[in-house]
Amino acid sequence: MKKRPQFAGHNSFPSGHTATVFIGAELVRIEYGGWYGAGAYTIATGVAFMRMYNGRHWLHDVVAGAGVGILSARVGEWSCRLWQKIFRKKEKENDLVFFPVAAPMNGGCYGFSMGYKF
Template identity: 50%
Template sequence: MIKKKVVHILFFLLISLLSLAQEIEKDALQDSLKTNVKLKINYKQIIIPAALITYGVVGLESHQLLFFNTELKEEIKEHIDEKLTVDDFSQYVPLVSIYAIDALGIKSKNTFKDKAIISATSYLIMGLAVNTLKKVSVVERPDGTSFNSFPSGHTATAFMGAELMNQEYKDISIWYSLSGYAIATGTGLFRMYNNRHWLTDVAAGAGIGILSAKMAYWLYPTVSKLFYNNKSSNHKTSFLPFYDGKKAGFGLVSTF
């Protein structure tokens, strides 16, 4: 029953996002033709985050994956001397880095304002997905302290920042991308080390974080219209998430 609820919520969120992205792509493509700029959304980028999320969802009821979760937990407990709360801080390092690197004189792909809009959109998508899934899945944490284990919010935040860092600096050096993802991976590992999350929680969180960042870049042409005045057009578009306690999704409101 839990698995079905989570699958339905995930399916609803993904379909809402992808449908919205397709509409935005059409509008943005028309605009790009006017300015002779080529725009392309690569849906192959969804494969890895979708695989991670799927692994996490299947792990909610798969006896084999649940057993592996337990075995891994016991293995970690045998080698833990004391907890290290570095993950409470490392989750934000990739996100902060996309601004800190700029301060060092290394310019990113987008301006400060554009990055702020994209980051806020990413965080909104990620937060909605994570909190919705935590509410409907009701998975107990490995340490038994609460029932909001799935998915890992710390990991989602870290991987969201890592993907933002990748998008902004990958053309300058691959090391920026690798370092961002290394920190994000370390955050996920520490969540398990500190007995706060199962492997399936971490995998799903990573997928949600990556997908949230990618979606933010896809949605940017529409979201940015809320912050930039377009004097040549009276067309206004608003991107609005919604959650009524049972369903979650995104709405697109346009006025002409």
């Protein structure tokens, strides 16, 4: 593993901030499309740039973070649609969501999470 640009830590890959903001950008693009998606991706790209500009990450860290974020959003959206197709009741909408989680800080936490709206 490579050290962070200005820090001694070896936990720079992938960028968690970038992954998080690209999850949001991709979900906005999926849900609203058009200009909203372009605006969300502009903000996400700005966050990724600032992570590099402030010396927190290398370019490959933020590119990998963006990829992880976009992939996570798509897997979450796909699994939600699959769940609704399998278990959806015709008269009531299903409010259950299932999505991947990646938190590589301090030893790492990877897995899946599920939420239900009452």
